[in-house]
Amino acid sequence: MTFCDYREVFFMYQSEGTGRERKGEISQRRKQNEIIIITILAVIMTAVMFANILENPKISDQSANEKEKMEKISNKTKTDGINNKKNKEKRMINKNDWMLVLVNGKHKIKENYDITVTPVGYTQAIDERCYDNLKNMINDCRNAGYNPVICSSYRSHEKQVLLFENKIKDFIGQGYTRKEAKKKAGTVVALPGTSEHEIGLAVDIVDVKYQLLEENQEKTETQKWLMKNCWKYGFILRYPKDKQEITGVIYEPWHYRFVGKENAKMIMKNNLCLEEYLE
Known part of the structure; x- marks a missing residue:
């Protein structure tokens, strides 16, 4: 081992x-x-x-x-x-529609423009095609308790010339030269041939208790109702306060223009003047 x-x-x-x-x-x-x-x-x-x-x-x-x-x-x-x-x-938009004829300082009434007017009361007249709309608007305004009065409507060209010349004389009396007076008159009274009153589609409406054509007209209950409801009858407030530079006309809270219900609705709804609507 x-x-x-x-x-x-x-x-x-x-x-x-x-x-x-x-x-x-x-x-x-x-x-x-x-x-x-x-x-x-x-x-x-x-x-x-x-x-x-x-x-x-x-x-x-x-x-x-x-x-x-x-x-x-x-x-x-x-x-x-x-x-x-x-x-x-x-x-x-059909710009050739008779309801949308544009009349202003840049767009004069055509020489061959022809209309048929119908009497409104004893002293006024309007294009017969919008007579019923105007009648219904005035009647409904009165039924609502207000007192609208049509103080101006259709005017012949001769009458427009007379109104314009009278306004020029007023401004000359205030110290303006004729050239200055004519320019200033054009912002208050339309130059003959450029007034919507001559085509029978415009009316000036005032309150029976306040018939002055000035800005305070907007404060009347009649104008408040018309401004709110006019589009329902095919009318618009033609010369609004905030559109003076576009229309070339002073604010006129009494001047209503017929454009038809659908057009009026679009214009008022979008806060337009007729010039903007047609541009």
């Missing part, structure tokens, strides 16, 4: 023990390195999170700005849609 030398056995176990210790040290170092790496990653992630938090107000501001831009685009789209609708409706 052969026996091992105890010293070899001890050395063998000692060597084996030393190898295990080295492996343990290596394993421990790996764990330490892993902990360090994990700690570093945790610190980096925490730093990134804090950085994002600090930048959030900017992101919010940017989002708010983007939202505002989108709202502006949306509102512009809606506005364009409304304008397109209006333009579409305008394109359907």
